Amino acid sequence: MDEDDASTGSPLRVIVIFLLIVVLPLAIGLFAAARLTPRPQIGIIRLSYDINSQTAYEIGQQLRTARENPAVKAVVLVINSPGGSAAYSEELFLDVLDTRREMPVIASIDLLAASGAYYMAAAANEIYAKPTSAVGSVGVIASLPGDIFIDEDLLTTGPYKAFGGTRDGYVRQIERAKLAFLDAVQVGRGDRLTIDLETLSRAEIYTGVQAKELGLIDSLASGEEALRRAAALAGVRRYEAVELYPLTFDTDTIPLPEVRYQPLPIDEARLRQAPAALAPGLYYRYVEPGATR
Amino acid sequence: MRKAALYLAIFLVLLLAPLAVRLFQYYDPLAEAPATPPAYTGAGIGAVPTPEAGNGADTVQTGAATQRDTGAARGVVVLDQAHGNQFTREELATLDGLLAARGLRVQPLAEGELTEALRAATALVVVAPVNGYSPAEAQAVSDLVARGGRVLLVGDPTRYNIEIDEADIFAAPIIATAQVPLNDLANAFDITFRGDYLYNTVENEGNFRNILVGGDGLGDSALTERLERLALYSSHSLQLGPSAAALLSADDNTWSSATDRPGGLVLAALSPAASDAGQLLAIGDVHFLTEPYSTVYDNGAFVARVADFLAGGRGSTDTLAGFPYFFHSPIDLVYSDDPELGPDAFDDIIALQAAFRGAGLALALADEADDDHDALYVGLYNTAADVAELLDAAGVSLAIRPAIARPAITAATDPDATPTPSHGTRLVESPLGDVEMAGTALLLLADDGARRQLVVLAASNDGLESALERLRGAASAEGVNLTDCLIQDNLALCPTGVANEPVEYELDTSGPAEEPTTEPEQPDEDQEDTTAPIDKGRIALGETKTAELAAEEIHAWTFDGGPATINIAVDPDTDMDAVLELYAPNGTLMANLDSAFAGGVEEMRGVEIPDDGQYFIVVRDFFNDGGHYQISIAAGEPAQPEPTTEPGG
Structure with missing residues (x-):
């Protein structure tokens, strides 16, 4: 009797069963799927102007955000930079390598990726540029220390405590930094690099077309193509391109359209402006001709 | 029971379907896997070798007299600092010391005329000038080489001129790296400094612009003998003509910034190539002369060879034109015939001493010249017995013609006529010809190898004063001015400029006479005859x-x-x-x-x-x-x- 009731069932019962067996799992599935598989994001990180402590920190934090955010499946580095401090450039190189262990990183060069900026780009899975982008300047620039002296009232415990070292020793440090740069490029680009290291050490700036021929970049492509390539490498069919800067530094606390984060357009004059003076230290930086003296 | 299982299956399928759809929608399971990131350890960073230090011991040529021996300069090296030269004396301290060890005196020329300074020079050093040289200066350098002097021209691509547009002080300065004013001097010797720098990215000394030279790059010359490896720290390349020869050449991996082509590049050259006497050495880099670069590899030995090269110069210091630089301190000033010296004489001596001091020489008054000292003899022709041997050796004789008395019958028509000399005609007979003593001063440099003695004789005290004034003025820096003299190597006959100069018999050191002197009586009766005709x-x-x-x-x-x-x-x-x-x-x-x-x-x-x-x-x-x-x-x-x-x- 009970089984008959159940088999024939009342309409109410049928509705309940339908809700429990069909609607409920679908609702839960849809809800859970949205939570468990968020829409993949391709994070955009912009390196603009000089590499220094500020930019290195900001880029590093954004790369960390990308690594820690499960929605971010790949990163595209949009580069407009002449490079900068050697150590910060190397830090970015290592940060990118770290990120690559978790997701693909694509470098997309707009106007300029010179010296330390290229150093960082060399760690990416792939590098894209425009045909006339400026790429290269693989080398070091530094000012030699002045003559050493001793002061009556300033006592040091070693002859170079107040100077760091000899001029000649500094020359060799600079040369060693150049070799480190070349090694990083060699590691990052691997077999794709067709230019020999001696020629690369001439520190020339190449156009995107030349850079492609020399194996310094992988392809001539737009920023959109870089995003698509990043997504493809990440195995993502559909994605959302997101700026990682506001995501990292929470710039959208006031959710008004007019105050939302917008990447500033690149100021070419500022980009190519020579530094007023290079503080003592090693730099992977490209300086426009005529601005080195 | 089966129904329950079916319900459960439906439940699960419907539960997971959105997730599957979403995954399929967003992700491509067949996508290529990204390449494994490379491992970066820094192990591939090559070493930068530190060069060996060369043997810093200097070896002065055996037998060469040195300043240490005598305290005297054996030659004068003019160091040009008058053409905006881009160096400091401290940078050339190594070369300075090596030159001093070879008995050479470095004479910086910060002001004044190069042409004048070179008259007394045995060698010239020009480092990185940014101002050009006049044709007269270039000719003076050529003349120095022609008479056996040595010239060292050192360029450097890091020492360049910066020109400011005076009409627009806010305009960017023009950096004239391609201009090499050294070519004003070098071109006459078939050498041209290119406005480039050399680089080698394959094998270098710590930096691409530090060029290593060795093996076949070292030319066959005493300058490079027994050297194995040199390092030049940024260098121009030199373009050579037929009379110049490469001394240092770069290897085939060295490139010129001007052409961006490798090979066949010269860093240093000699001209004329075949000369054993005067030569010009051109080098494209100054740094190898400076510390610490002068200690790298064989650079120190090479700098010493450059000093030897400069010491090998002969110049006007072997002749009168090199006054006072042919002297070696100390110098004895000897007044011939041992006169009593008056106040004016002391003034003259003090002025002369000051002039010699200005030339780095010590002059002291003496009764007799010490055999070990150089000497300056000063006197009248008639009191020149002390230096008779020196005059004889030089073929100079002081001849006094027999006296001619004025005729007793004097002119009634012209009572104011100038009286004719009552003594004989006194001549200086020399390889240069015979001239009257009156109005003429004699300068004779006697050099027996051990010491140098300069004889200055004149007919009168005024004439002697004039001759000494000529020496005083010349001793300052540029050498004696003998342009108005009859001169041949070590002998000069110069006008005294004293009108109607008498031939006096006594050195009067109390000062020049205010009135024209009357001819004193001839003390030697054999030589003087005032007998009336x-x-x-x-x-x-x-x-x-x-x-x-x-x-x-x-x-x-x-x-x-x-x-x-x-x-x-x-x-x-x-x-x-x-x-x-x-x-x-x-x-x-x-x-x-x-x-x-x-x-x-x-x-x-x-x-x-x-x-x-x-x-x-x-x-x-x-x-x-x-x-x-x-x-x-x-x-x-x-x-x-x-x-x-x-x-x-």
């Missing part, structure tokens, strides 16, 4: 007369047959060496002649007698022994006067 009467045109000249006697014949052109001939006996003189009516010596030895005819031809005044023809014997002679006056053809020596001329 004996009037032998008139002699007319066409006449021939004979006379007997007694010992110590002078004959005066009167001719008043002018105006006319006449020939005067005196034909003496074989024992008599006739001297013939013609005086104007006012007593002025018009001409004199002693062209023949004893027995020879003395003849003045074509003598113009302008009027009918009384002209005096004086006949005497050179040896004052007298003799028989015949005098004749004949009509002559106008002609150039016979060779005469005018007083004071």
Whole structure:
């Protein structure tokens, strides 16, 4: 009797069963799927102007955000930079390598990726540029220390405590930094690099077309193509391109359209402006001709 | 039960379907996997070798006198600092020391004319000038090399000119790296400094612009003998003509920034290539001369060779033109004939000492020159016995002609006429010719290898003062000015500029006379004869007369047959060496002649007698022994006067 009731069932019962067996799992599935598989994001990180402590920190934090955010499946580095401090450039190189262990990183060069900026780009899975982008300047620039002296009232415990070292020793440090740069490029680009290291050490700036021929970049492509390539490498069919800067530094606390984060357009004059003076230290930086003296 | 299982299955399928759809929607399970990131360890960073330090011991050429030995400079190296030269003396301290060890004195030229400074130089060093050189300066450098001097031209691509647009002070400065003013000097020697720098990215000394030179890159020269490897720290390349030869050449991996092509690049060159004497050495880099780069590899030895090269220069310091730099301190100043020195003499000595000090030389007054010292002898011709040997050795003799007294018959027509000298004609007979002592100063440099002695003689105290003033002014930096002198190597005859200069007999060091000096009495009676001539009467045109000249006697014949052109001939006996003189009516010596030895005819031809005044023809014997002679006056053809020596001329 009970089984008959159940088999024939009342309409109410049928509705309940339908809700429990069909609607409920679908609702839960849809809800859970949205939570468990968020829409993949391709994070955009912009390196603009000089590499220094500020930019290195900001880029590093954004790369960390990308690594820690499960929605971010790949990163595209949009580069407009002449490079900068050697150590910060190397830090970015290592940060990118770290990120690559978790997701693909694509470098997309707009106007300029010179010296330390290229150093960082060399760690990416792939590098894209425009045909006339400026790429290269693989080398070091530094000012030699002045003559050493001793002061009556300033006592040091070693002859170079107040100077760091000899001029000649500094020359060799600079040369060693150049070799480190070349090694990083060699590691990052691997077999794709067709230019020999001696020629690369001439520190020339190449156009995107030349850079492609020399194996310094992988392809001539737009920023959109870089995003698509990043997504493809990440195995993502559909994605959302997101700026990682506001995501990292929470710039959208006031959710008004007019105050939302917008990447500033690149100021070419500022980009190519020579530094007023290079503080003592090693730099992977490209300086426009005529601005080195 | 089966129904429950079915329900559960449906439940699960529907539960997971959104997730599957979403995954399929967003992700491509067939996508290629990204490449594994490379491992970066830094192990591939190559080493930068530190170069070996060279042997810093300097080896001065054996046997070469050095400043350590004598305290004296054996040559003068002019260091140009007058053309905006981009270096500091501290940078050249190594080279300075090496030059000093070779007895060379470095004379910086910050102001003044290079042409003047080079007159006293044995070598010239020019480092990285940014201002050009005039044609006269270039010629002076060529002249220095031509007379055996050495020239070192050092360029450097890191030492360039920065030009400011004075019309627009806010405009960016123009950096003139491609301009190499050294070429103003180098081009005459078939060498051109290119406005480039060299680089080598394959094998270098710590940096691409630090060029290593070794093996075949070291030319065959004493400068590179036994050297194995040099490092030049940024260098121009040199373009060479046929007379220049490469000294240092870069390998095939070295490139020029100007052409961006490798190979065939020269960093240093010699010109003329075949010369063993004067040469010019051009080098494209200055850093190898400076510390610490001068200690790398064989750079130190090479810098020493460069110093040797500069020490090998010969120049004007071997000759009078190199005054005072041919002297070696200390120098004894000796007044000939040991006069009593007055206050003015002390002033002169002090001024002279100051001038020598300015040239880095010590001058001290002495009664006699020390055998180990160089010497400056100062005196009058008549008190030159102390230096007779030096004069003889140089072929210089001080000849005093027999005295000629003024005719007793003085001109009544011109009482103010300048009195003619009452003494004989005093000559300096030298390889340069014979000149009268009056108005002439003699400078003689005697160099026996061990010491150098300069003799300065003049006819009068005023003349001597003039000669010393010439030396004082010249000792400052540039060397003695002998441009108005008759000069040959170590002998110069210079005008004193003293009008009607007498030949004095006593060194008067109390100061120059304010009035024209009166000729003092000749102390040597053998040399001076003031005997009044004996009037032998008139002699007319066409006449021939004979006379007997007694010992110590002078004959005066009167001719008043002018105006006319006449020939005067005196034909003496074989024992008599006739001297013939013609005086104007006012007593002025018009001409004199002693062209023949004893027995020879003395003849003045074509003598113009302008009027009918009384002209005096004086006949005497050179040896004052007298003799028989015949005098004749004949009509002559106008002609150039016979060779005469005018007083004071």
